[in-house]
Amino acid sequence: xxxxxxxxxxxxxxSMTRELMYVKDKDGKYTTDLSKGWEVKQAALDNxxxxxxxxxxxxxxxxxxxxxxxxxxxxxxxxxxxxxxSGYTGFWKFTIKRHLKxxxxxxxxxxxxxxxxKVFEITVQELKNFKG
Amino acid sequence: MEKxxxxxxxxxxxxxxxxxxxxxxxxxxMTEPLVFGIGAGIFYIHIPFLVLNNGPAVAYRTMxxxxxxxxxxxxxxxxxxTKFNNEKSAKDFLDQKVKEGVPxxxxxxxxxxxxxxxxxxxxxxxxxxxxxxxxxxxxxISDPVMExxxxxxxxxxxxxxxxxxxxxxxxxxYFPENVHMVSEEMIRTAIVxxxxxxxxxxxxxxxxxxxxxxxxxxxxxxxKWRDKLGPRKAxxxxxxxxxxxxxxGTGGGGFRFLYAAFLEQANAYIKNDKLLEISEDFTKxxxxxxxxxxxxxxxxxxxxxxxxKDFEVCADLLKEISSIxxxxxxxxxxxxxx
Numbered sequence: 001x002x003x004x005x006x007x008x009x010x011x012x013x014x015s016m017t018r019e020l021m022y023v024k025d026k027d028g029k030y031t032t033d034l035s036k037g038w039e040v041k042q043a044a045l046d047n048x049x050x051x052x053x054x055x056x057x058x059x060x061x062x063x064x065x066x067x068x069x070x071x072x073x074x075x076x077x078x079x080x081x082x083x084x085x086s087g088y089t090g091f092w093k094f095t096i097k098r099h100l101k102x103x104x105x106x107x108x109x110x111x112x113x114x115x116x117x118k119v120f121e122i123t124v125q126e127l128k129n130f131k132g
Numbered sequence: 133m134e135k136x137x138x139x140x141x142x143x144x145x146x147x148x149x150x151x152x153x154x155x156x157x158x159x160x161x162m163t164e165p166l167v168f169g170i171g172a173g174i175f176y177i178h179i180p181f182l183v184l185n186n187g188p189a190v191a192y193r194t195m196x197x198x199x200x201x202x203x204x205x206x207x208x209x210x211x212x213x214t215k216f217n218n219e220k221s222a223k224d225f226l227d228q229k230v231k232e233g234v235p236x237x238x239x240x241x242x243x244x245x246x247x248x249x250x251x252x253x254x255x256x257x258x259x260x261x262x263x264x265x266x267x268x269x270x271x272x273i274s275d276p277v278m279e280x281x282x283x284x285x286x287x288x289x290x291x292x293x294x295x296x297x298x299x300x301x302x303x304x305x306y307f308p309e310n311v312h313m314v315s316e317e318m319i320r321t322a323i324v325x326x327x328x329x330x331x332x333x334x335x336x337x338x339x340x341x342x343x344x345x346x347x348x349x350x351x352x353x354x355x356k357w358r359d360k361l362g363p364r365k366a367x368x369x370x371x372x373x374x375x376x377x378x379x380x381g382t383g384g385g386g387f388r389f390l391y392a393a394f395l396e397q398a399n400a401y402i403k404n405d406k407l408l409e410i411s412e413d414f415t416k417x418x419x420x421x422x423x424x425x426x427x428x429x430x431x432x433x434x435x436x437x438x439x440x441k442d443f444e445v446c447a448d449l450l451k452e453i454s455s456i457x458x459x460x461x462x463x464x465x466x467x468x469x470x
Contacts, residue, residue: 001384001419012251017278019380020143022165022389024415030165030393034279040429041378044371045251047432051186051368084255087296
C-alpha cells in the first residue's frame with residue numbers, strides 16, 4: 001500500500017487513537033503512517049454489532065416465550081458464549097446449558113444466581129425478574 | 133542514571149511491547165518489523181468447523197506470546213513469564229516490579245479496557261500493554277496501539293488481567309531478563325532463524341489448513357458459504373475475516389505489509405537483493421488482501437443482495453494470494469542467507 005492510498009475514514013477508533021500502518025513512501029521504501037480508519041472494516045464492525053443486537057433481541061423473545069432462561073438473554077447481551085461465561089462463573093459449560101432451561105433456572109439457589117448476577121453486573125432480583 | 137521509558141506506537145500490540153522493552157534495555161536497533169520477522173510472527177490458519185464470535189476461526193499471526201518469546205530467544209535473551217492463580221499475588225508481583233522500576237508487559241482482555249471505545253470491547257483476551265510506573269494509585273500504561281501513554285486504575289487493572297474465556301491472560305506478566313549487548317552477527321543469525329521458521333510454518337506444516345494451503349482452504353470454503361449459510365450469514369463470515377485481517381493491530385493486509393517491511397530491513401543486515409524482491413512479493417500479497425477486503429465489503433454492505441459470483445471473486449483473490457505467498461516463501465527458502 002502506498003502512503004497516499006492510506007484511507008482516512010471516520011471510524012469507531014477516532015475517539016481513541018489513530019492506528020499505525022506500514023506503507024510505502026515515494027521512493028518505494030517502507031515507512032509508517034497513522035490512519036483514522038477505513039470504511040471497509042468499519043462496515044464489518046457495524047455489521048458485527050447489528051448481528052449482536054439482533055441476537056440479543058432474539059434471546060429476549062426466547063425468554064419471553066419461555067424457551068430459554070434469563071441467563072441466556074444476559075449472556076447474549078454481554079456478547080458472551082458458553083466458554084466465556086464458563087470462565088467467568090466457574091460453572092462447567094454443561095452446567096450452564098442446563099441453567100439456560102427455564103425449568104432448571106426457576107429452581108436455582110440464590111447463591112448460584114448471585115454468581116451469574118455478578119458477572120452480568122445486575123442484581124439477583126433483576127436476573128430473577130427478567131421476563132423478556 | 134535511571135533509564136527513561138519511552139512510549140513507542142506500533143501496529144501490533146505484542147510487537148510493540150517487545151520493541152519498547154528491548155529498546156528500553158539498550159537494544160536500540162530494535163524495530164517493530166524486526167521483532168515481527170525475528171519472532172516469526174507471520175502465519176495463517178483456518179480452523180475448520182470452529183465458529184468463533186459467530187464467524188470463521190482464522191488468524192494471520194502465530195499464537196499470542198510467541199512473537200515476544202521467539203524474538204528474545206533468537207537473540208539469546210531470557211524471557212521471564214509469570215501467570216497467577218489469584219488476584220492478590222498478581223497485584224503484588226506487578227507492584228513489586230513497578231517499585232523496582234522495571235517496565236513489564238501484561239497480557240490483558242479488552243472487554244473491560246476503559247480507554248477502548250465500546251465498539252471494540254469484545255471478549256478478546258490477547259491484548260498486550262506495558263506497565264511502566266504508578267502514580268496516585270494508577271498504573272502508568274504504554275499501550276502500543278495508542279498514540280500516547282495512558283493510565284489504568286488498580287481495579288480496572290485487575291479486571292483486564294483476569295479477563296476470562298479463551299486465551300485468558302491469568303494475570304500474565306512478562307519481561308526480558310539479563311539483556312546483554314547484541315552484535316550485528318547475532319542480529320543476522322536471528323533474522324535467518326526467523327525467516328527459516330516462517331518458511332517452515334507457512335509451507336511445510338501438514339493438514340491443509342495452515343500456511344499458504346490454509347489460505348487456499350479458506351478460498352474453497354468461501355465458494356461454499358453462500359449456499360451453506362445463506363447470503364446474510366455468509367456476509368457476516370466475510371466481515372469477520374476482514375476484521376481479523378485489517379483491524380487495529382495488523383498494520384494492514386493481515387500483517388503482510390509488516391513482513392514486507394521486515395524483509396526490507398533484513399536487507400540492511402544481510403546484503404542480498406533477493407530480499408528486496410521478495411519484500412515486493414509480500415507488498416503485492418498485502419495489497420491483494422486489501423483488495424479482497426474491499427470485495428468482501430461490497431458483499432456484506434449489501435447484506436442480502438449478494439450473488440454467488442461476488443463470493444467467487446473473493447475466493448479467486450485468496451487463491452491468487454495463496455500462490456503468491458507460496459512462491460515468495462519458496463524463494464525465501466532457497467536464497468543462501470549467511
